[in-house]
Amino acid sequence: MKLSRIAAFSSSLLLGAVLTLTGAGQAQATDTALALDYVALGDSYSSGVGAGSYDSGSGNCKRSSRAFPKLWAAAHSPSSFAFTACSGARTGDVTAGQLGPLSSSTDLVSLTVGGNDAGFSDVMTTCVLQSESSCLSRIATARAYVDSTLPGKLNQVYSAIRAKAPAAQVVVLGYPRFYKLSGNCVGGLSEKERSAINAAADYLNAAIAKRAADHGYDFADVVPPFTGHEICSGSAWLHSVNWLNIGESYHPTAAGQSGGYLPVFTSRA
Template sequence: MTQRTRRLPNTYRVATAAAVAGTALLSLAAPTQAAPDGPNYVAMGDSYASGAGLSKVKDTACDRTTGSYPTTLSGTPAGKNRAFKDVTCSGATTRSIWNHQGSTPPQINALTPNTKLVTLTIGGNDIGFTDVLATCALVAFSDPDGSPCKKYFTNGKDVLGERINTLEGRVGGVITDIRRHSPDAKIVVVGYPALFPDNGVGCAEVPFARQDFAFLRDTTKKLNRALARRAAAGGTGVVYADTYTPTIGHDMCQPRDRRFIESLAPAKGTMAAHPNSLGQFVMAAAAYDRIINS
C-alpha cells in the first residue's frame, strides 16, 4: 500500500472516528447477561449482516464473523446486558427466515417473547444480486461504453424491478412474523450501503460497462426504498437504518484506503462487493443511531 501523504477527506475521518468509538464501546461494555427465556437481541439477515469475508469467523457454515455490525452493536449501550443471538447467514434470502438454509435452522426460530431488539438486513439475495453482478461483468464486452446489463434485465420487462416489488411484500411478511414472535421488540431494518459510485461514474477496476454503474446504483436505491417503505408500514417500533448515505464516496471504485465496500478484486481478509471492517462499523453506527434516537 502506498504511503498516505494527503489530508483524509472529512467523511473518511468521521467514519474512522466512528470505528474507533465503536471499538471503545466494545471494550467498555458490561458483560452480556443471560436472559431467562431467550436472547434479548437477535440479529437476522444475509452476508452484509454476518460480516462475511472478514477475519475471526465464529460460524463457518454461515460465514459469521466478529467484525459484523450486529456483533459491534451487541457491545454498545444498545446491546448492554442483552443476551445476543446471531443467526445471520451468508446467502440468506427471505425464505431463510422461515426455512432451513442447508443445515442451518430457520432464522425466525431464534426469536422469543423476551426478545427486545431485532436487526434485519435482507433482500439482496432475493433479487439475485450476485448473479446480477456476474451478468454485468459478462456482457460488458458487448458494449463497453453503453449499458448492456441494463438492457439484459429490462428487455421487455423490468426484471429487477419486479423482483424488488415481490421482495417488498415478503419483507412485510417477515416484519409481521417477527412482531408475532416478539411483540415487544424494536425492529431495525438495516439497508444496504453504497456499493457503486453515487455519481454513476465507474472505474477500470470494476469490469462493468460505463453506463451500467448508474443502473446498478439505481437498483441499490430502489431496493433500499422498498425496505424503507416496509419499515415505515410496520407501525410503532419498526424503523429503517440508512447505511447508504454515510457510505457515499466510499464505494468499491474508491482508492483502497477510502473504501468501505470492497471491489471485485478484494483485499486480503475481505469479500468482493461486501463491506470491509470499516464498512461494518459504519453500518453499526447507522443502526445504533436509529436504536437510540427513535
C-alpha cells in the same frame, strides 16, 4: 458563629455525599433498566461477509466478529445476544431458520434482507462477465421483481418477526450504493452500468423502507455513511470483485461494518 459555619459546612458535605450515592444508585438502576435481549437476523450484510475473522462454528453462514451486530453487542453488553444472520439468506431462510431466539422478551432486532431475493449476486455476475446490454437487462428484471414479488416476501418475514417478538424494536437496515460515479476506477464496468447498479440499490432500499414503515419498523439508511467510501472512491468500504474469495465481492469490509453499518444501527437502537 464558627460552630454554625462548621455545622453548615458539614451538612453540605453530608448532603453532597448523599446526592452522589443516590445518583450512583440511580445510574445503576438505569443501567439495569436498559438491559435488553438483542437478536441479529438477516443475510451476509449482517453476518459480516467481507469483514473477515469468521466464527468457524458458523460454517457457511460466515458470521464475523467484525460484523456490526457483534460490535454493537460488545459495546453495549446486552443481557442476551443471539446472532443467527447467515450468508446467502433470503426472506424465506430468515423465517424458516433464524427466528428461533425470538420471544416475547426480545427487546431489539436487527435485520438486513431482500438483496438475495432480488437476485443481487446474479445481477453482479451478469454485469461483470457479460455485455452492458445484458447487465442493464438483468437489472431491469431485478427491479421488476422488487415491484411484483419482494413486497409480499418482506411482509411475510416482518409479520413473522412481530408474531414471535411482539414487543421488540425492529431496525431494518438497507444496502449501500456500490460505486462512486466518475471515480478513479480504470476499466471494468461502464459508467452507465455503475449508475444503473446504484439506482437499483436505491430502488431496493425504497421498497424495503416502505414495507418496514408499514409494519412499524425503523428503517436505517446506510447510503449516507458509505458516501465517499464506495468502490472507485479511493477509500472504499466495499470489496470490488475478489477473485481469490469471490463470495466477499461487493460486500462491506471491516471498515464498512464499523464505519458504515454500526453507527447507523447504534443511532436507531
